Amino acid sequence: MTAPTTTAARPLDVPAAPVPTVGSHVRDYLARVRGGDMGALPAVLGLIVLCAIFSVLHDSFLTQGNFANLFTQGAAVTVIAMGLVFVLLLGEIDLSAGFASGVCAAVLAQLVTLRGFPWYVAVLAAIATGALIGFVLGFLVAKVGIPSFVVTLAAFLAFQGVVLLLIKGGTNVSVHDEVIRAIEIRNMPPWLGWAMAVVGIAGYAAVQLLRHRNRTARGLVTEPLAVVWFRIGVLAVLVGTAVHILNLERSHNPLVSLRGVPIVVPIIVLLLVLWTFVLNRTAYGRHIYAVGGNREAARRAGINVDRIRISVFVICSSMAAVGGIIAASRGGSVDANTGGSNVLLYAVGAAVIGGTSLFGGKGRVFDAVLGGAVIAVIDNGMALMNVSSGVKYVFTGLVLLAAASVDAVSRRRATATGNR
């Protein structure tokens, strides 16, 4: 009424926000943290504190050999946690992910050892089994309408039985295939590790800088260039240090050399990049967040909610299959306990510790890697100190509880400060 009536040709002045500076960027970040959006902060702090404690308590924690162990020990749980992030993003849960990985590992062992198929057939079959499992779970949740908690609890029990059936009640089936074993027990030549590191960092830098330039060219609000370079620098330092340490000799036997980045590491990085791309850069990923944030709004926006719900279970179980393959590679065999005991809790814990919310709508695939690192450090450090399984379980349980509390508290804060 007071405003002019024809406004279509009005100059584009909506984002009246001032151009961000490094200072304002830091202030915004601190404000977000205080407002309850802590992101990766608790996990990073936890990781530093845990590493400090364990390296004080035990001298061999901070050795290059143990550093490499952290990657191979944490790999399976991390990969399963990556898949769980998708399910958690919808506010659902998959309690069967651990034993699903066991089932898929058993399929792998069956094909490659007992039937003599080549490794790639066995790997594909294992992943396809995971996808099928996920489809059935997702169908029961989305179309039949059974709560995911119940569906996957039933599957948790049933898959335990399926593993037993697949290994024919035997104690275990060994996996000797060279290629499959290589994932966890072989390392890349040092030069290849460096080459991949350089390519990876350069690729990240290119993507970040191009995006910054593109946004600036189109007159959109951008973060300061210094912040972009800071992120690239941090990544370069972290990756460089890790590759350097992993390329150090870690064999105690002067006759055999043991050095290089374990092959499983680039696999995890690849999966991380792939799923991060899917979540952040595709419409499908956007729709996952939307369904997790407000299912009704997503439905009204024309998103096929059932399809999204089924698909995340497919992703989760497929990733569980990859986790199962990694576990089989590490152990060299599949038994009734593959994917059992604490695998599921570790995986859920990894996702939540990394910052993925149990309430849905918030989470990143990177959380699984970060939380997986925390879990691996706890597991590894306690094993070094020879604490009893009892202490280990209690401590891990407490860490998971702490992570869930951080999640719940930050959510309360976010609603208190966010919705004013």
Added chain:
Amino acid sequence: MSATPLLELRGIDKSFGPVQVLRNVDFSVTAGEVTALVGDNGAGKSTLVKCISGIYSIDSGEIVFDGRPVRINSPRDAAALGIEVVYQDLALCDNLDIVQNMFLGREKRSGLVLDEPTMEQMAAETLAGLSVRTVKSLRQHVSSLSGGQRQTVAIAKAVLWNSRVVILDEPTAALGVAQTAQVLELVRRLADNGLAVVLISHNMNDVFAVSDQIAMLYLGQMVAQLRTSEVTHAQVVELITAGRSGGLGLSGDNGDGANGTGTSGADRHDTPPTATTEPGVDR
């Protein structure tokens, strides 16, 4: 009425099982005007809107859009015609930012990848076109917005798509005085920009402040659709609560053209929605 209506509903019937919620409803919306749709709780306003937006299918009647009879069987059909609805409960995703919400379900892509810069620019232009200046950053999460800002985002989302009809179901119901004024100003501007706007509201002051026409529903029947300048506040209230006022509204007895005078406004029908004694029911 000056212009021909852009959207016209003729003789719409809608029942949920045995309950007839809409009876022989006529309703028209003109481009460049705000048409207020008023009626008591349960009169059928939201149901009528859902028939227009394709969420409910109509039992009988005719919908004419831009001079052509059309069928609207799904929200997609409505969107294809350029009909957008801002629902009573806004349906925004708290965990997404303003741009993400505005493009939800209709993201711009280049190939497989989301085209964020284009979406952000379009969102900025749309908000600028509506003279919205209250949001700090287009990339802030919707959870951090006030009620009025959220309403603004929901409305901007509706006009982003070259829409021609925008229907707002009680957009100011949960807002304070200042924010209500802002949203009403925005509603007026939509019409001034050439859109046909339908505004559902229980607040007569709001209705009289922005509307060009008022359509009154009473127990599922359209009692009248009049120009705002031709009715008084009191008459509208009476039409909403009693179904008639003086010579306006439903006729007093069942013979349709027998007399249009009705009786005094004091003669109220306190009948429930399922009443079978209402005029016009017998065949």
